[in-house]
Amino acid sequence: MSSPSNNAEVTAVDTAGRWPLLLLLASGLSWLVISGVLALVASIQLHSPTFLTDCAWFTHGRVSAMAETSFVYGWAANAGLGLGLWILGRLGGSPLRALNWSVVGALFWNAGLTLGLIGIATGDATSFSLLQLPRYVQPLMVAAYAAIGVSGILAWNGRRTDGTHAAQWYAVAALFLFPWLLIAAQSMLLWSPVRGVLQAVTAGWYVQGVFTLWLAPLALAAAYYVVPKTTGRVYPSYEFAPLAFWTLIFVGAFTGGRHLIGGPVPAWIPTLANAACSLLLFHYLVVVLNLRSVFSAAGVAARFISVGLIAYFVSGSLDFITSFRGVALVTQFTYFAQAQQQLAVYGGISLLLFGAIYFAVPRLTGRAWASGAFVQGHMVLVLLGVALLVGSLGLAGWIQGHALNDAKVPFSAIAASTRPWLLAVTAAHGILLLANLLLLVNFARSVYSVCCSCSQAGELAFRQPSTMEAPTS
Amino acid sequence: MSSPSNHDPRLDQAAASDESLLAAHEKVLGKQPDEKAKYKLLPLNLLFLFSGLIFFAGTYLNRYSGLFDSHVFNENALPTPAGAATAVKVDPLVLGKKQYEAICINCHQANGLGLAGTFPPLAGSEWVTGSEERLIRLVVYGMTGPVKVKGVEYSAAAMPTIGKVKDSAYNLSDEKVAAVLTYIRHEWGNAGAGISTEQVAAIRAKEGDRKPYVQDELLKLP
Numbered sequence: 001m002s003s004p005s006n007n008a009e010v011t012a013v014d015t016a017g018r019w020p021l022l023l024l025l026a027s028g029l030s031w032l033v034i035s036g037v038l039a040l041v042a043s044i045q046l047h048s049p050t051f052l053t054d055c056a057w058f059t060h061g062r063v064s065a066m067a068e069t070s071f072v073y074g075w076a077a078n079a080g081l082g083l084g085l086w087i088l089g090r091l092g093g094s095p096l097r098a099l100n101w102s103v104v105g106a107l108f109w110n111a112g113l114t115l116g117l118i119g120i121a122t123g124d125a126t127s128f129s130l131l132q133l134p135r136y137v138q139p140l141m142v143a144a145y146a147a148i149g150v151s152g153i154l155a156w157n158g159r160r161t162d163g164t165h166a167a168q169w170y171a172v173a174a175l176f177l178f179p180w181l182l183i184a185a186q187s188m189l190l191w192s193p194v195r196g197v198l199q200a201v202t203a204g205w206y207v208q209g210v211f212t213l214w215l216a217p218l219a220l221a222a223a224y225y226v227v228p229k230t231t232g233r234v235y236p237s238y239e240f241a242p243l244a245f246w247t248l249i250f251v252g253a254f255t256g257g258r259h260l261i262g263g264p265v266p267a268w269i270p271t272l273a274n275a276a277c278s279l280l281l282f283h284y285l286v287v288v289l290n291l292r293s294v295f296s297a298a299g300v301a302a303r304f305i306s307v308g309l310i311a312y313f314v315s316g317s318l319d320f321i322t323s324f325r326g327v328a329l330v331t332q333f334t335y336f337a338q339a340q341q342q343l344a345v346y347g348g349i350s351l352l353l354f355g356a357i358y359f360a361v362p363r364l365t366g367r368a369w370a371s372g373a374f375v376q377g378h379m380v381l382v383l384l385g386v387a388l389l390v391g392s393l394g395l396a397g398w399i400q401g402h403a404l405n406d407a408k409v410p411f412s413a414i415a416a417s418t419r420p421w422l423l424a425v426t427a428a429h430g431i432l433l434l435a436n437l438l439l440l441v442n443f444a445r446s447v448y449s450v451c452c453s454c455s456q457a458g459e460l461a462f463r464q465p466s467t468m469e470a471p472t473s
Numbered sequence: 474m475s476s477p478s479n480h481d482p483r484l485d486q487a488a489a490s491d492e493s494l495l496a497a498h499e500k501v502l503g504k505q506p507d508e509k510a511k512y513k514l515l516p517l518n519l520l521f522l523f524s525g526l527i528f529f530a531g532t533y534l535n536r537y538s539g540l541f542d543s544h545v546f547n548e549n550a551l552p553t554p555a556g557a558a559t560a561v562k563v564d565p566l567v568l569g570k571k572q573y574e575a576i577c578i579n580c581h582q583a584n585g586l587g588l589a590g591t592f593p594p595l596a597g598s599e600w601v602t603g604s605e606e607r608l609i610r611l612v613v614y615g616m617t618g619p620v621k622v623k624g625v626e627y628s629a630a631a632m633p634t635i636g637k638v639k640d641s642a643y644n645l646s647d648e649k650v651a652a653v654l655t656y657i658r659h660e661w662g663n664a665g666a667g668i669s670t671e672q673v674a675a676i677r678a679k680e681g682d683r684k685p686y687v688q689d690e691l692l693k694l695p
Contacts, residue, residue: 091491241502274537466493
């Protein structure tokens, strides 16, 4: 059995944080599978409307709300926070403190989410996208999030070196920005609702903020850390990284107005969103320029991050293109908008997180993944599933958008013409569910092998990492 | 130094230690403004690109923001100066077509033929081109029970309440009701006279709040 303590690659940061961080990752992966089941049910109902509709809990509106909520607040939040804390600890240079807060926070976060999902199922959902958790669990979520974040903030404040790395900026920004978004949105929409159109504006701002100011920074923190760790090379054009970071932070949430094109809002709100989307292109471009060494790197993490990086860039460019009113005329309120969302959260965020998880878990457990075949199976299936999902939704949406603009085409004909693509979407959800089950099983086996301390024949050893050389110029 | 080969999918080896990763990147950002020649000029193409994006964003914002006026909803419009607003006469056919495509089209279809056996046609219908008294009441208050149109009996669906009366499904103003009635009396080869806002208002004032009509009540009217 390899002994982690003698190995410089697995440090005290990892051993101290092992169980709390594995708890976060385990919750994230479990929610990923649960949300996969819900998404599968919801997508079947789109082409077979009678499926499971006899039970109010499983009607389409509730199931799709549960699928979306458990994906973002279950999978992406838990996994992103786990990785963020790990990175802050590692780059901070000392073991994470106050991890008992994180454990308690994680337990309450997941308990609150479970309660909230039951609330959605029984009909207590709010009417705002991504904020569907019933009002009574929302304060609990804020408190639980704060508790999870404590050790990250302590690690940032107590960091050993003056210098900081881009991964730390993004992780700390995500820790601080999400509570701001959530508190502002729930007080303006749920506790003392603002009037009329302002609600739609706030909801659009929140939906975009969750992606741009919370999930994207978490995923970027993971990618910015893992890529130089696997390539061993300093980022090219790294001097632009701060500018890309601040562009995202300042401009990111202003792109929320693109969800309101065609809505009853003053013209300047969607216009401002378009301007913000164009500025944000700079952020997407610099991130790709910085991380581009990953395209030539080998390894599982590098492959996930390569594809995730492309998806992230393409989703940013699509946001810009569809924020023009002429394009939004076709894509707005169709499956195309869903394709964009899936490209961002599944293609961009999740693939980056998967890559980082494949890198992080062996260091947290102190040993390699249990099964190499499962790793490769997961990778193949996930990439296939995401491509099929985004491709079919995008095509269905494009057809649907053009047909909807033609008053002569009856509604039933539109539904019939998108049906083949919706069947492909169901297939994609099935593939993704299978893939994520492989990941969960592999994760459980890897963690179990630590619990039982059983030694395996042919155990892979961590190689001693070398020193990264700064560019000489 | 070389990057390690990562052939086993079970474990990605690290190519650099955390300390050196931090130090090497920090050196790029360089916090030594005093040391001469340590600054690299921003590579020019990225600088140009960012400036170009800022220029585009600023121009676009200036062109399509309606001067940030909260009353401008059309990105190509400019706010109207106070007192300069003039009422524009709306073409009832345009307004009516818009209402038709938002509401009526769901049952009566774009061609005005309805659905055989379920929704009665409007094209060539005696109800549409005939008595104005009946037609206005039918649309403002709605209609339940069977109805005979062009010799065919329809009983599957009810006509919803459209006008601005109690329990209305749509609450359309008298002007909009008049516009949509004018539209359906003019479209698909129908040749009825237009219906004015005043006619609708008069009937609504006369009948007050009441429940939807049935066929026989309407047929008693002239």
